Amino acid sequence: MEKEKLIWMYRQMVRIRQFETKVSELFAQGRIPGFVHLYIGEEATAVGACANLRQDDFITSTHRGHGHCLAKGGDMKLMMAELFGKETGYCKGKGGSMHIADVDMGILGANGIVGGGLSIAPGAGLSAKLRGTDQVTVCFFGDGASNQTTFHEGLNLASIWKLPVIFICENNQYGISLHQSKHQRIADVADRAVAYGIPGVVVDGNDVMAVYEAVAEAVKRARAGEGPTLIEAKTYRWRGHFEGDPTVYRSEKEVQEWKERCPIARFKKHLLEMGILSEADIEKIDAEVAEEVEAAVRFAEESPLPKPEEALEDVYA
Amino acid sequence: MEKEKLIWMYRQMVRIRQFETKVSELFAQGRIPGFVHLYIGEEATAVGACANLRQDDFITSTHRGHGHCLAKGGDMKLMMAELFGKETGYCKGKGGSMHIADVDMGILGANGIVGGGLSIAPGAGLSAKLRGTDQVTVCFFGDGASNQTTFHEGLNLASIWKLPVIFICENNQYGISLHQSKHQRIADVADRAVAYGIPGVVVDGNDVMAVYEAVAEAVKRARAGEGPTLIEAKTYRWRGHFEGDPTVYRSEKEVQEWKERCPIARFKKHLLEMGILSEADIEKIDAEVAEEVEAAVRFAEESPLPKPEEALEDVYA
Amino acid sequence: MRELTYAEAVREALRLEMRRDPSVFILGEDVGKFGGCFGVTGDLWQEFGEDRVRDTPISETAIIGAAVGAAATGMRPVPEIMFCDFLTVCMDQLVNQAAKMRYMFGGKAKIPMVVRAPVGGGISAAAQHSQSLEAWFTHVPGLKVVMPSTPADAKGLLIASIRDDNPVMFFEHKLLYPVKGEVPEGEYVVPLGKADVKREGSDVTVVATSLMVMKALEAAEKLAAEGVSVEVVDPRTLVPLDEETILASVKKTGRVVIAHEAVTRSGFGAEIAAIIAEKALDYLDAPIKRVGAKPAPVPFAGVLEKYVLPGTDDIVAAVKEII
Amino acid sequence: MRELTYAEAVREALRLEMRRDPSVFILGEDVGKFGGCFGVTGDLWQEFGEDRVRDTPISETAIIGAAVGAAATGMRPVPEIMFCDFLTVCMDQLVNQAAKMRYMFGGKAKIPMVVRAPVGGGISAAAQHSQSLEAWFTHVPGLKVVMPSTPADAKGLLIASIRDDNPVMFFEHKLLYPVKGEVPEGEYVVPLGKADVKREGSDVTVVATSLMVMKALEAAEKLAAEGVSVEVVDPRTLVPLDEETILASVKKTGRVVIAHEAVTRSGFGAEIAAIIAEKALDYLDAPIKRVGAKPAPVPFAGVLEKYVLPGTDDIVAAVKEII
Numbered sequence A, B: 001m002e003k004e005k006l007i008w009m010y011r012q013m014v015r016i017r018q019f020e021t022k023v024s025e026l027f028a029q030g031r032i033p034g035f036v037h038l039y040i041g042e043e044a045t046a047v048g049a050c051a052n053l054r055q056d057d058f059i060t061s062t063h064r065g066h067g068h069c070l071a072k073g074g075d076m077k078l079m080m081a082e083l084f085g086k087e088t089g090y091c092k093g094k095g096g097s098m099h100i101a102d103v104d105m106g107i108l109g110a111n112g113i114v115g116g117g118l119s120i121a122p123g124a125g126l127s128a129k130l131r132g133t134d135q136v137t138v139c140f141f142g143d144g145a146s147n148q149t150t151f152h153e154g155l156n157l158a159s160i161w162k163l164p165v166i167f168i169c170e171n172n173q174y175g176i177s178l179h180q181s182k183h184q185r186i187a188d189v190a191d192r193a194v195a196y197g198i199p200g201v202v203v204d205g206n207d208v209m210a211v212y213e214a215v216a217e218a219v220k221r222a223r224a225g226e227g228p229t230l231i232e233a234k235t236y237r238w239r240g241h242f243e244g245d246p247t248v249y250r251s252e253k254e255v256q257e258w259k260e261r262c263p264i265a266r267f268k269k270h271l272l273e274m275g276i277l278s279e280a281d282i283e284k285i286d287a288e289v290a291e292e293v294e295a296a297v298r299f300a301e302e303s304p305l306p307k308p309e310e311a312l313e314d315v316y317a
Numbered sequence C, D: 001m002r003e004l005t006y007a008e009a010v011r012e013a014l015r016l017e018m019r020r021d022p023s024v025f026i027l028g029e030d031v032g033k034f035g036g037c038f039g040v041t042g043d044l045w046q047e048f049g050e051d052r053v054r055d056t057p058i059s060e061t062a063i064i065g066a067a068v069g070a071a072a073t074g075m076r077p078v079p080e081i082m083f084c085d086f087l088t089v090c091m092d093q094l095v096n097q098a099a100k101m102r103y104m105f106g107g108k109a110k111i112p113m114v115v116r117a118p119v120g121g122g123i124s125a126a127a128q129h130s131q132s133l134e135a136w137f138t139h140v141p142g143l144k145v146v147m148p149s150t151p152a153d154a155k156g157l158l159i160a161s162i163r164d165d166n167p168v169m170f171f172e173h174k175l176l177y178p179v180k181g182e183v184p185e186g187e188y189v190v191p192l193g194k195a196d197v198k199r200e201g202s203d204v205t206v207v208a209t210s211l212m213v214m215k216a217l218e219a220a221e222k223l224a225a226e227g228v229s230v231e232v233v234d235p236r237t238l239v240p241l242d243e244e245t246i247l248a249s250v251k252k253t254g255r256v257v258i259a260h261e262a263v264t265r266s267g268f269g270a271e272i273a274a275i276i277a278e279k280a281l282d283y284l285d286a287p288i289k290r291v292g293a294k295p296a297p298v299p300f301a302g303v304l305e306k307y308v309l310p311g312t313d314d315i316v317a318a319v320k321e322i323i
């Protein structure tokens, strides 16, 4: 892979991490309202996947969507302003964290309904097929979502029509408080691919290169008209399910073990070892991203609130 | 297996065949209203399965439910009266073919919603488990239904809680007009068991003994607390999807081939060869059943219509 | 003018729009070679092929989800759900996705799709195949709700719905499918949000939807014989609703009966009654009457079904109570 | 009397009924050790164990389906759906199965189950986590619909609901969970179908549900200061509805405002208005006013959300329009 791409990937992961670390602080300070679900610890999955996509490809995202949005090219300023509920935000303050979208960038929205994207993504795939383009759609969803109605019907539909959809299960081992072992009797969600006659692949979701390669293969298949792939990325969320979650359901030890497998630290080490980045480069990226995040916060803070009456706009086209 | 049981099984299959043949005639004569979905050709599945059940076990059925109901011990008179929409029918004329039920016999109802039973059956299983009984629940559903939301969520739930449920997919190769090859990309629905970490078994649905044995094994597992099994019975419906269906979607040749694999003729041959029944016995059974069907028709015909105002009863307990 | 059945009129609208706009396509169960459970899509599969008249598995969640995804990315899907009763299986896709995406995204998406689904009883199809669930959808901002009562309206409103950039719920009545009526040829658009006075009268207004428009016209005929002049107003689209035409009629007659086949309780008739009771109370010379299904699921036996579902006589009786 | 929060009152009802009747059990997402998304099930898992306080996968279809199957075979499940917005995912189990089984089977089954689900906005949870969808269920014969507004009612109505032999939709309001009030100890049953006059008055009736009862009482307080005497009627159960109490109040005051948080259009307020317009028209001295959410999904930003959702001032304004 080209050096630029590797550096781009590293930067994206850092952007997600820093953006969310800031969001976490702002939430604790009461400056961001509503529900906020953070992606910290899972950055390699979104970035490894989206590194394969063109701007005109699509993704569907989840309630835990900041990482997907940034990795697919979303604008950090507009995201932050949305989290603040400002007029300048992606959704003019109407959506908040769970509904950020950027259709022009192919981001078909975060989704507050678990499994929501699993029914929509095949539609985007069908659309590409009917319009005769080679656009692909990446559908992100959680281990918990793999038990939803939409998983089954969505994968079945995509498989029979050979739709260009890559289903990426972000298996962070919990659906809120319920461990995977209590919500399904299989260890690998990828095994469910058998039910649809499509390839199922397990990948280390904390290894951005591994994710990249698995998705690359799936994208190739999809663009060639060979249909969907189910990829399971094993990963872990560092924070609670939502900000404020006391996480009574897991041990500090477990969290620590996963923190030691930090996807960013791991990729950094790799890039340093390969001589692609120096410590100085890393510091520079970190600093640039920190400045980007600060600028996003400033933008959000300085932006006006929407006018109340605007609440009745945008209901119909 | 005891001789009585074999004869019972034969008789049940004949009862279903003759009952439905009569229903088909009555429908054509306009004496039975509404939608009627016939089970002719699939008799071995219901009978082979229910031959394993006690009266206090449960079944959930489908829109194509006459066979299940008769095999589980439903009363032919009350069924026929219900099809006629009479006061004396199973549902007092409120349900019709798609909603015949007999909760006391463990028949939790036919269902007009494809896949409806797949969400209810785990509940009956859970109930048995919570009440500490060893009752099992058999859930019948079609190949088409195996693509419904309820299939996925129902099997997942049953598997994680090890519920005593036997899922029997009656794969008659079509969901109305759509051949299985166009509605799913797998040849065997039973392969989907992998997705839930439970056993999946394919069986010849026109071979009543094969069905019996596969279900016997699954029932044993279920009663022992080892959880659910998915059994796929390959079979075929001789009639259209509903009475009146012109069946433009399949060839006469295909139908003929399957008629040659008639489950009743096959079992009859087996019983004759084994010396369990003689030709005379067979004729006697046929005649007795014919009389039973006639009596059911008479009962239905002579029964009164419900009174209009009764339509507002039974909405609430 | 040439006559078409209601089903043919729907099919003609589909055919014309599919010829006109390559982004329009149909998906649903048995809509292809089989021609649709009620024969509505008919021969469209022959003309447009299986890509654009697309048979689906029995997966309503996936059907509507696919429509939403396709609509958000440049297509104009027209999914068919075989019976409106099965909308229960895809409510999330309709209510939380299709209806809200544009709004949640701050106006930066459009979801042009039309969900066709038959409503209604009268064929002994029992409780899970006979409902009229339109009221639910009128409660959901972001959805439009259309209910044609004649072949001409079916054609004109369906064309308007397909051209609309929003998700539209388009409810057809099973018993109307074989009903014939004059239908204009070629491009014929009935704009959403315009009620139609199906019969003029001066003594009492009957606001009726779908099949109940026919029954209201029958009732009007009977009542005319007894010297009562009935005005029949068909809203045609419930969302957006043409309040003006309804209120104007009520202000003229001072009396109103509202008739739909759906269960009376919390049916859309309640909304119409509430609007009148707020905006035209002073014009009312009598209580507002509603005619709808009695509070029970739809039963199987004809004698029971007839009792539960409203008919011409119920409208006549309601009118007589208030004149 | 000792005070409990609304959430504690719900939990107490669950605890008492589970102690009393071994067939009662809870199932839902994160209801176990986690104690429920809003903390309502709390420590019940500790007392009753994971069999009777049962964590489920994120499978609403399976949750309600399992409840139906269990109820039909002798249990009394009390499933929790985390937000009422997710009822969209299990509408079929509720509407076509739970509600209709008894009827379709000719009265030969009973389905005793209580579906608990929080409604309402006010916490910037946006369009998919803030709805009030109770009206849909009131349109479905076979379901009962309960909406308590106080801790005492929450306890008393939940006990009555659990003992009821029918499927009951039990809607709690998120913003009410921390609200405190006096709650009788031990067995305390509030029968379904009895409205409660929460405040007596003579000039105008406000019929309000759930959180809007609190807002109506605030409005009444404000209006009292201006010399307007407001009677606040809380139906408490929408199905069965205590029409008598509502009509008696309206007949007394001659003026009525109906307030709920759900979208006004086709909300349950329409049904109440329609009943009044039919059965008490002659007593009305002014148009019937409705106060509800404006016609938009619930937006995220506080300033927008506040604009869309109804509040005390909207009730005050509506009352002033008709006095």
Ligand SMILES: Cc1ncc(C[n+]2csc(CCOP(=O)(O)OP(=O)(O)O)c2C)c(N)n1
Pocket: A063, A064, A112, A113, A114, A141, A142, A143, A144, A145, A146, A172, A173, A174, A175, A176, A241, D029, D058, D060, D082, D086, D089
């Ligand atoms: C249909 C539906 N049910 C329940 C919820 C509540 N909920 C929000 S996120 C979540 C857990 C999702 O788990 P998973 O899919 O594994 O994603 P993760 O949060 O772990 O990223 C739940 C239960 C919801 N939003 N939608």
Ligand SMILES: Cc1ncc(C[n+]2csc(CCOP(=O)(O)OP(=O)(O)O)c2C)c(N)n1
Pocket: B063, B064, B112, B113, B114, B141, B142, B143, B144, B145, B146, B172, B173, B174, B175, B176, B241, C029, C058, C060, C082, C086, C089
């Ligand atoms: C949710 C739902 N969708 C669609 C239908 C219409 N319908 C009734 S039976 C049927 C086909 C079912 O196919 P399958 O499950 O294979 O059973 P079979 O009829 O072959 O026995 C369909 C589509 C329905 N009743 N319910």
Ligand SMILES: [Mg+2]
Pocket: A142, A143, A144, A170, A171, A172, A173, A174, A175, A176
């Ligand atoms: Mg997870």
Ligand SMILES: [Mg+2]
Pocket: B142, B143, B144, B170, B171, B172, B173, B174, B175, B176
């Ligand atoms: Mg089949």
